[in-house]
Amino acid sequence: MKIARVCPIFKSGDQTDFTNYRPISVLPAFSKNIEKLVHTRLMTYLEKHSVLTETQFGFRSNRDTCSAVVDMIDKVTEKLDAYNYS
Numbered sequence: 001m002k003i004a005r006v007c008p009i010f011k012s013g014d015q016t017d018f019t020n021y022r023p024i025s026v027l028p029a030f031s032k033n034i035e036k037l038v039h040t041r042l043m044t045y046l047e048k049h050s051v052l053t054e055t056q057f058g059f060r061s062n063r064d065t066c067s068a069v070v071d072m073i074d075k076v077t078e079k080l081d082a083y084n085y086s
Contacts (some may be wrong), residue, residue, distance in 0.1 A: 001028070001030070001031040001034065002027070002031060003028075004025035004026060004027050005025070005026045006023045006024070006025055006026075007023070007024045007026060008021040008022070008023060008024075009021060009022050009023075009024050043060075043061075055068075055071065057071075
């Protein structure tokens with residue numbers, strides 16, 4: 001289901017030089033839909049049963065690197081306020 005058709009797309013320059021082409025992978029629409037369905041169901045299950053920790057920021061909706069940085073700053077500030085430098 002993940003077999004793609006690779007189409008070379010010309011960028012610029014000499015058309016006889018193969019380095020002037022970039023590959024584009026064309027996947028079947030059916031496999032894209034199945035992949036999205038599996039992802040949605042898996043994430044719903046993981047969040048419903050609290051399998052992922054709250055500190056898991058990567059590859060989750062409504063979470064990004066800014067959230068991770070804010071979480072880290074909060075923890076550092078909390079430790080500094082409690083005079084806990086270890």
